[in-house]
Every structure is written in structure tokens, then in C-alpha cells.
Amino acid sequence: MPEIEQPELVARVKLLNRDVKHLVEKYRAIFEWDIPDIDEALSDRLIFAAVRKALDTIEQDPGG
Secondary structure, rough: OOOOOOHHHHHHHHHHHHHHHHHHHHHHHHHHOOOOOOOOOHHHHHHHHHHHHHHHHHHHOOOO
């Protein structure tokens, strides 16, 4: 990574982690609204997989 961008990323890693955690919590809540007796561990795994897939898709086609 170029030297100029690296400090910016390092400075914002905690913010990025917090934002992703909130995103997962948002979708966990939606799952719980739709499925009252949900398996939380399973729903978390499904959400993490969907977030990873979304990141891969965005990385491959940032404009799409």
C-alpha cells in the first residue's frame, strides 16, 4: 500500500470495525424480527458470509 494511504487506513481501522459490527447487528435484528425463534449463531454466520460476498463483489466491480 502506498505510504500516504497507510496512515489514513490505520487511523480509521477502529471506526471501520465499529461500522461493520453495527451493520451485522442491524441485519441480525432484521432476522430476529422475521424469525422470532432464530438460531443467532447460524444467522451471524449467514450474515458474515453475505457481507464477505458483498465485499468481494464490490472489490471486483467498484462501480457496479
